[in-house]
Amino acid sequence: MDNKVKRETMKEYEKQFLGQIILKYNLRNAFEFGTSVGNTTEYLSNMCAKIYTIDIKPDSGIECKNKNITRLIGDSATYDFSGLYGKFDMVIIDGSHKPKYVKRDSRNALKMLRGNGFIFWHDFDLVHPGLVRVVRRFCRSHGFGLKSELGTKLVFIRRKGK
Ligand SMILES: C[S@@+](CC[C@H](N)C(=O)[O-])C[C@H]1O[C@@H](n2cnc3c(N)ncnc32)[C@H](O)[C@@H]1O
Numbered sequence: 001m002d003n004k005v006k007r008e009t010m011k012e013y014e015k016q017f018l019g020q021i022i023l024k025y026n027l028r029n030a031f032e033f034g035t036s037v038g039n040t041t042e043y044l045s046n047m048c049a050k051i052y053t054i055d056i057k058p059d060s061g062i063e064c065k066n067k068n069i070t071r072l073i074g075d076s077a078t079y080d081f082s083g084l085y086g087k088f089d090m091v092i093i094d095g096s097h098k099p100k101y102v103k104r105d106s107r108n109a110l111k112m113l114r115g116n117g118f119i120f121w122h123d124f125d126l127v128h129p130g131l132v133r134v135v136r137r138f139c140r141s142h143g144f145g146l147k148s149e150l151g152t153k154l155v156f157i158r159r160k161g162k
Pocket of ligand 1: 009010034035037038039041054055056057075076077094096097
């Protein structure tokens, strides 16, 4: 990855938290909304068997060196994810933080999960009240208990298996 390009990305300890969950639950396939420069993508590609990532920007500075990364370019609000339903053990939502996008990404994430999969949302904080509201409402409407990891901006749910 190009380290000279600086964009908002997950902190090292947040990626490590994701890594711990991946190891603990043996998660193999991941999907990420919001590639940016690919820092989290690269980290996850070293932890998982396969990672898909989507970004609206075609030139985000990412260099996908790992062969297990599939990069999608498009607007997550209109992208057709139907071919990816039921394929992922974890989905990370870190694309547009506007409420209507978070809502759409969350709905798609749920369809893309398999078994006892996890959904993570990043930037769940006071700076993003709209995101917080949408995530809380989404979890309430599906009966998911929202969990957080102290000291990070990550919150997550684990779906009870199908
Ligand atoms: C906070 S950054 C992602 C950071 C990345 N997950 C990381 O940890 O390194 C948000 C990204 O979402 C992308 N994005 C914004 N709106 C989007 C949309 N509608 N569809 C897909 N990607 C979008 C932006 O281009 C940006 O690269």
